[in-house]
Structure formats: C-alpha cells, structure tokens
Ligand SMILES: [Fe+2]
C-alpha cells in the first residue's frame with residue numbers, strides 16, 4: 001500500500017470538500033427567492049455534510065501519518081440565487097467524476113478501507129446532485 005500516493009489523493013479531496021463547505025455556507029447566508037425557507041435550509045444541511053466529508057478525509061490522512069491540507073478549493077458565489085444552484089450542481093457533478101476516479105486509484109493502491117470511505121462520500125454527492133437537479137427541474 002503506497003501511503004504517500006493515497007495521502008496525495010485524500011488531500012486533493014479534502015481541498016475540494018473545504019471549498020464546497022464554505023461555498024454552501026455562503027450560499028446559505030445569501031440565497032434569496034420564493035423557496036427561501038426550504039432551499040436556504042437545504043444549502044445549510046448540505047454544507048454540514050461537506051464538513052463531515054472534510055473531517056473524515058482529514059482524519060484518514062492523519063491516520064496514514066500524513067498532514068491534512070488547510071487550503072480550501074475555489075469558492076464561487078454568483079450574484080443571482082438561481083446561479084448558486086447551477087454552480088453547485090456543476091460542482092457536485094465534477095465531484096462525482098473525481099470520486100469515481102479516486103476510488104479506482106485508491107483501489108489500485110490496495111487500500112480497501114479508504115476505498116469504502118470514498119464510496120460512502122460518493123453516495124452523498126450523488127444525493128446532493130439529485131437534490132439540486134430537482135430544485136432546477138422545470
Ligand atoms: Fe463532499
């Protein structure tokens with residue numbers, strides 16, 4: 001098992017999760033619209049799931065004797081609330097692609113525990129994408 005390569009992958013994921021966490025928080029604060037109550041609350045709920053992902057990744061990195069990154073990824077805050085939902089959907093779809101790739105890489109590196117953790121996170125990202133798709137459905 002190549003710990004160094006696994007830690008590198010997990011740190012890429014951690015950067016993305018910290019960006020996502022802050023982005024959803026900010027969208028929760030700033031979202032406006034007719035469905036403000038339920039959409040605003042959903043954005044908050046998702047931000048807390050992203051924080052849970054960040055914790056899991058950071059703890060796994062530390063367990064593998066790596067140093068968890070403190071750098072969040074890019075944070076996008078569109079002016080229009082509808083664009084917040086669109087940007088989050090794009091990011092969730094990108095996260096799904098990334099996690100699928102990282103799961104294969106970690107599997108090839110012989111770490112079934114990290115693989116299982118990433119699979120659970122992937123399931124959450126698919127749920128987020130679905131929720132955003134439903135909000136944007138016409
Ligand atoms: Fe996440």
Ligand SMILES: [Fe+2]
Nearest residue numbers: 092124125128
């Ligand atoms: Fe997500």
